[in-house]
Amino acid sequence: MRITQGTFSHLPDLTDDEITAQIGYCLDNGWPLSVEFTDDPHPRNTYWEMWGLPMFDLADPAGVMLEVDACRTTHPDCYVKLNAYDARLGRQTTALSFIVQRPEPEPGFRLDRHEGADRRITYTTTSYATGRPQGERYLA
Template sequence: MTVQAYKVTKKYETFSYLPQMTPDQVRRQIAYAISQGWNPAVEHTEKGAAATSNFWYMWKLPLFGEQSVDAVLAELDACHREFPDHVVRFLAYDNYTQSQGTAFVVYR
């Protein structure tokens, strides 16, 4: 019987326990959030211990009413270009429940 070593890696969101999403999968998740009427937003934070805390920096204001997946992807890319050493995540706010509908890391 072989014992497998467990690698400790940072887990930021629920999707962190799955293999890294492909660009198409990220696009489909964003499209789903928009189709639900949720407001997209982009956040970033430093890598390391700060990324597991509750504080993330907001990149601009939420994209209220945004219907274009490409516009959201462009904001994610712009944030990543501005802060290449930061963790960047997508999130979407649900107006009805007044909470986050979804959140996941796009750039680690």
């Protein structure tokens, strides 16, 4: 099951040229970018691993692509995303966040129903991938 987190996730995967154009858009808006990766794609997992520090003072997408490629080569079986942060007063939030790499088999999520008192149901989603230890989750 293809996970749909972040911008563009309902579209086919972006090509490198398209990613470069997106980065260019972010830089033109003055948003510094950062690269993050994880192998736990649970929607509530907001704390992905940081690939280096956020990149400030860049002018050209080539510098960001350098880091994206480095991260993708080091973690070929992880989700990799790019975050663009808008630091302007009044916004101060992530302005754009999109996945730039996803592992090949995406097993998806299991939905657990837990019946409590008065037939009240609570739901839990669990990624099938997280059944295995970190680092072995997306090995084919």
